[in-house]
Amino acid sequence: MKFKWLASYAWIFAAIFMLGACASMGDGSVAEKRQAILDMQQNALTRLYSEKPDTRSQLQNAAGYAVFTNANVNVIFFAAGTGYGVVNNNATGNKTYMNMAEGGVGFGLGAKDYRIVMVFHSQKAMSYFIENGWTLGTNADAAAKAGNKGASAEGEGYLGDVTVYTMTESGLALQATVKGTKFWVDKTLN
Numbered sequence: 001m002k003f004k005w006l007a008s009y010a011w012i013f014a015a016i017f018m019l020g021a022c023a024s025m026g027d028g029s030v031a032e033k034r035q036a037i038l039d040m041q042q043n044a045l046t047r048l049y050s051e052k053p054d055t056r057s058q059l060q061n062a063a064g065y066a067v068f069t070n071a072n073v074n075v076i077f078f079a080a081g082t083g084y085g086v087v088n089n090n091a092t093g094n095k096t097y098m099n100m101a102e103g104g105v106g107f108g109l110g111a112k113d114y115r116i117v118m119v120f121h122s123q124k125a126m127s128y129f130i131e132n133g134w135t136l137g138t139n140a141d142a143a144a145k146a147g148n149k150g151a152s153a154e155g156e157g158y159l160g161d162v163t164v165y166t167m168t169e170s171g172l173a174l175q176a177t178v179k180g181t182k183f184w185v186d187k188t189l190n
Helices: 003-021 030-051 053-063 122-132
Strands: 064-089 095-120 135-148 151-153 158-159 162-185
Touching: 030 053, 030 064, 030 095, 030 162, 053 095, 064 122, 095 122, 122 162
Parallel strands: none
Antiparallel strands: 064 095, 095 162, 135 151, 135 162, 158 162
16 A cells, blocks of 8 residues: 555656656757747747737737746646746846746646746736746646647636736646746846
């Protein structure tokens, strides 16, 4: 019985380790890592504009916006994810490169790779996000997607002066969790 319990936790830690490897920036110079983030951002925005054309003007008229990539694993009662991205200040043109990690509890099984686009409707909301970066919320989703094949249930959320869009890139997941997400400034890339 103890062996089964230990084996379950070993699988969880292995999944989290693999997840971290998927979401890491890997090797390369600071300039190469920044460029990889900007390329990911451009691909995510191209998809968002294609699926929701009104978001282009929303992002242009906002105080700023952020785009993150995230890899998430959910194993029975535990969920974890890691990622990275960039916050764009429309007033100054400054870019703040950031990392993210999430953990949660709930019920589910699967793994997915997804993009998050956050639209900051006020300078205060954007500054607060860069300086504090915590979020807490619930998540319920279903995804079965590989490239352009398959389907996923994606969402749009509103948190005060922030609109959040999510888009699944790939994965197979069915989950309902309560999770916390921490975003923080990447000191190496800024």
